[in-house]
Amino acid sequence: MNTLFITIKGIVQGVGFRPFVYREATRYGIRGFVCNTPEGVVIEAHGTQCESFIKALRENLPGSARIDLMSVEECEATDYSDFEIRESALGKSSVAIPLDTALCPACQAEMDDPLNRRYRYPFINCTDCGPRYTIIQTPPYDRVRTSMKHFTMCPKCAAEYTDPASRRYHAEPISCSECGPKLTFLDNRGDEIVGDPIALAVDMLKSGKIIALKGLGGFHLMCDATSDSAIGELRRRKHRKSKPLAVMFGSIKQLETYVSINQVEKSHITGSHKPIVIVDAKKETNLSSLVAPYIDRLGVFLPYTPLHRLLFERIEFPLVATSANISDEPIMIRSSEIVNRLGHVVDGILDHDRTIINALDDAVIQIAEGRVVMLRMGRGFAPHTIALQCSSDKAILALGAHQKSAIALGVKENMILSGHIGDLGSVEADSYFERTVQTFKRFYEAEPNLLVHDLHPHYSTSVYAQEQKKEHYGIQHHYAHILACMAEYGLSEKVLGFAYDGTGYGEDGSLWGGEVVIADAHGYERVGHLKPVALLGGDKAIKEPRRIALSLLFECFSLGEVMNLKSPTVEAFLPHEIRTLHHMWSKNINAPRSSSMGRLFDAVASLGGFVQSLDYEGQGGMMMESFVDDSIIEPFAFEIQNGVIDVSKMVKEIISLKGDKTQIASRFLSTLEVIMEHFAHMHPELPIVIGGGVFQNRALMSRLYRRFEARAFYAQQQTPINDGSIALGQLYYTLHNLPHPEDADSFRGL
Numbered sequence: 001m002n003t004l005f006i007t008i009k010g011i012v013q014g015v016g017f018r019p020f021v022y023r024e025a026t027r028y029g030i031r032g033f034v035c036n037t038p039e040g041v042v043i044e045a046h047g048t049q050c051e052s053f054i055k056a057l058r059e060n061l062p063g064s065a066r067i068d069l070m071s072v073e074e075c076e077a078t079d080y081s082d083f084e085i086r087e088s089a090l091g092k093s094s095v096a097i098p099l100d101t102a103l104c105p106a107c108q109a110e111m112d113d114p115l116n117r118r119y120r121y122p123f124i125n126c127t128d129c130g131p132r133y134t135i136i137q138t139p140p141y142d143r144v145r146t147s148m149k150h151f152t153m154c155p156k157c158a159a160e161y162t163d164p165a166s167r168r169y170h171a172e173p174i175s176c177s178e179c180g181p182k183l184t185f186l187d188n189r190g191d192e193i194v195g196d197p198i199a200l201a202v203d204m205l206k207s208g209k210i211i212a213l214k215g216l217g218g219f220h221l222m223c224d225a226t227s228d229s230a231i232g233e234l235r236r237r238k239h240r241k242s243k244p245l246a247v248m249f250g251s252i253k254q255l256e257t258y259v260s261i262n263q264v265e266k267s268h269i270t271g272s273h274k275p276i277v278i279v280d281a282k283k284e285t286n287l288s289s290l291v292a293p294y295i296d297r298l299g300v301f302l303p304y305t306p307l308h309r310l311l312f313e314r315i316e317f318p319l320v321a322t323s324a325n326i327s328d329e330p331i332m333i334r335s336s337e338i339v340n341r342l343g344h345v346v347d348g349i350l351d352h353d354r355t356i357i358n359a360l361d362d363a364v365i366q367i368a369e370g371r372v373v374m375l376r377m378g379r380g381f382a383p384h385t386i387a388l389q390c391s392s393d394k395a396i397l398a399l400g401a402h403q404k405s406a407i408a409l410g411v412k413e414n415m416i417l418s419g420h421i422g423d424l425g426s427v428e429a430d431s432y433f434e435r436t437v438q439t440f441k442r443f444y445e446a447e448p449n450l451l452v453h454d455l456h457p458h459y460s461t462s463v464y465a466q467e468q469k470k471e472h473y474g475i476q477h478h479y480a481h482i483l484a485c486m487a488e489y490g491l492s493e494k495v496l497g498f499a500y501d502g503t504g505y506g507e508d509g510s511l512w513g514g515e516v517v518i519a520d521a522h523g524y525e526r527v528g529h530l531k532p533v534a535l536l537g538g539d540k541a542i543k544e545p546r547r548i549a550l551s552l553l554f555e556c557f558s559l560g561e562v563m564n565l566k567s568p569t570v571e572a573f574l575p576h577e578i579r580t581l582h583h584m585w586s587k588n589i590n591a592p593r594s595s596s597m598g599r600l601f602d603a604v605a606s607l608g609g610f611v612q613s614l615d616y617e618g619q620g621g622m623m624m625e626s627f628v629d630d631s632i633i634e635p636f637a638f639e640i641q642n643g644v645i646d647v648s649k650m651v652k653e654i655i656s657l658k659g660d661k662t663q664i665a666s667r668f669l670s671t672l673e674v675i676m677e678h679f680a681h682m683h684p685e686l687p688i689v690i691g692g693g694v695f696q697n698r699a700l701m702s703r704l705y706r707r708f709e710a711r712a713f714y715a716q717q718q719t720p721i722n723d724g725s726i727a728l729g730q731l732y733y734t735l736h737n738l739p740h741p742e743d744a745d746s747f748r749g750l
Contacts, residue, residue: 014098016127217360273380382419513596
């Protein structure tokens with residue numbers, strides 16, 4: 001007989017872990033108990049097969065569970081008569097937050113069975129699926145601390161909830177049509193329309209109207225994805241000219257008639273999280289060309305809630321399903337918000353009374369050479385918890401950057417990265433940012449006394465840090481990109497980092513973005529960067545790539561030569577505009593210089609005739625990606641002197657190609673590969689680490705994975721490769737350099 005005290009940390013709450021432990025304990029004749037605590041799950045096990053029991057705990061985990069740490073200690077024997085699940089213990093929490101999960105096959109089968117009491121029930125769930133983070137107020141994850149506390153279980157649900165043999169044993173959101181949330185259908189003024197809510201929504205969609213539907217973490221705007229008029233009206237009302245829209249399909253069979261997917265993509269599309277996956281669109285389908293204008297890729301996903309599935313039972317066409325928000329702001333979670341702010345966009349609202357406590361957008365990923373490239377951290381992936389190999393007694397809050405905002409909290413043994421918040425700067429986004437900070441404080445009962453932010457003094461996060469009257473400091477943006485990747489892989493040694501993005505505040509006060517650094521967890525050295533180019537008109541140049549391209553032409557040619565060039569960039573201006581911009585360039589008037597690789601992408605998009613003015617961030621790169629031919633590998637010419645990358649020769653070669661988009665797009669990516677390989681050859685002993693929004697380009701990432709397959713090459717897969725991970729990098733640096741960033745020897749950590 002052994003008596004063991006077992007502590008398990010990781011994702012072990014809200015995933016059916018305690019019922020799993022109960023079943024395994026019964027299987028091996030173990031007596032004792034299992035209990036949720038703020039630190040994780042604790043088990044006291046008494047029996048002759050404790051060793052087999054512990055092995056089963058490690059090997060037979062529920063699908064959504066994750067063990068980060070398991071400690072086993074002998075303890076004093078207690079005379080237990082059986083094994084029980086005890087009430088959760090309260091206290092300061094450091095446990096990983098349970099994640100929302102898509103409808104599981106078992107629940108799907110039940111809701112399709114006319115004889116089942118949950119037949120066609122729009123809120124069916126069990127311990128393997130349903131809402132978690134989006135409904136929780138505070139850990140540990142028990143019904144009384146979720147928005148389901150407002151719904152009293154009927155006798156039948158209560159019997160399942162307390163039956164160890166039931167799939168719904170301690171499934172906190174358990175309910176049925178007798179005791180659970182109810183659907184309503186509202187008009188765009190917020191008045192209820194009498195009738196079957198789902199039938200009313202279906203009728204609107206079939207008639208070409210736009211509805212808002214309340215999902216797990218917020219509302220979707222939905223309309224017929226095959227209708228030019230419906231999507232055109234959505235774009236007109238939402239002022240979203242050409243940014244791609246995600247499409248939800250009723251089944252994988254329907255989805256595969258519209259897109260080409262490989263097995264890795266299919267596994268994510270049909271898996272337990274069902275994120276939006278960016279894949280190759282097929283030509284000549286009946287999908288509206290307005291869904292993703294000028295690009296050959298499509299964001300697709302399957303119904304992940306029972307409510308979405310019920311909608312598709314009565315609809316035979318795919319639906320646009322895009323976040324209900326004002327452009328780049330957080331997703332809306334209340335019907336009153338839809339009425340007040342998007343009432344002019346929607347015709348009807350499919351609502352319900354299960355409160356969303358924590359807003360969470362859909363996750364967006366793509367696959368490059370079989371690896372995930374995380375574009376937006378959302379439902380099913382966030383909050384993302386990374387276990388540390390040491391414990392910090394100081395709560396640290398990293399505030400991230402300005403765009404694609406997310407925060408990260410360091411508390412005890414964990415780093416926790418939040419989901420996507422949005423681009424800051426608006427009242428709504430800044431308010432949601434502050435609510436997310438308060439949510440993390442509440443979840444972990446932590447009051448951070450150290451704040452970390454971006455170096456940029458005018459970012460909302462930097463201003464917020466200064467207003468808190470607490471110790472705070474800034475971390476350089478591109479160094480944070482490299483640190484974020486290092487954090488995901490637990491790296492602390494020196495690496496060769498490539499940080500390629502749109503804009504970031506450099507330590508010299510200029511705009512960086514095409515940076516090559518040698519870095520470790522304690523600091524970095526800038527060893528390479530793009531030769532800075534003037535952004536003619538400042539921020540206006542970010543929206544108009546033609547201005548950046550014109551600046552590059554001014555670097556290579558005289559004004560007279562530029563005026564006479566046969567170039568899409570030159571043709572995008574009137575002659576007097578070119579002369580005015582040349583004056584700005586030569587006199588350095590409203591022409592800040594930037595070493596940004598993202599801006600170089602934009603300039604090449606203009607020089608190649610892809611696009612001259614952007615409707616959304618990254619549009620130029622996405623349009624170029626559609627023309628990439630992997631058989632074309634010849635790079636353009638360039639020069640590197642003292643680490644400065646000069647692409648003047650490339651600009652002249654692009655002009656000579658006279659708008660051959662395939663050659664320009666393909667050779668440009670080859671040029672980036674060769675530039676990176678140049679620095680890699682200079683530092684062959686260092687692992688390569690990449691980060692930044694430029695690496696969202698699937699064609700580029702695929703090439704890099706192939707080119708550096710024999711080298712230690714690290715790119716984020718579990719966390720966003722863009723600014724959504726800046727907070728993680730900021731936190732990682734701080735954890736390695738406590739108590740003060742200048743004192744690198746005071747904390748070695750990890």
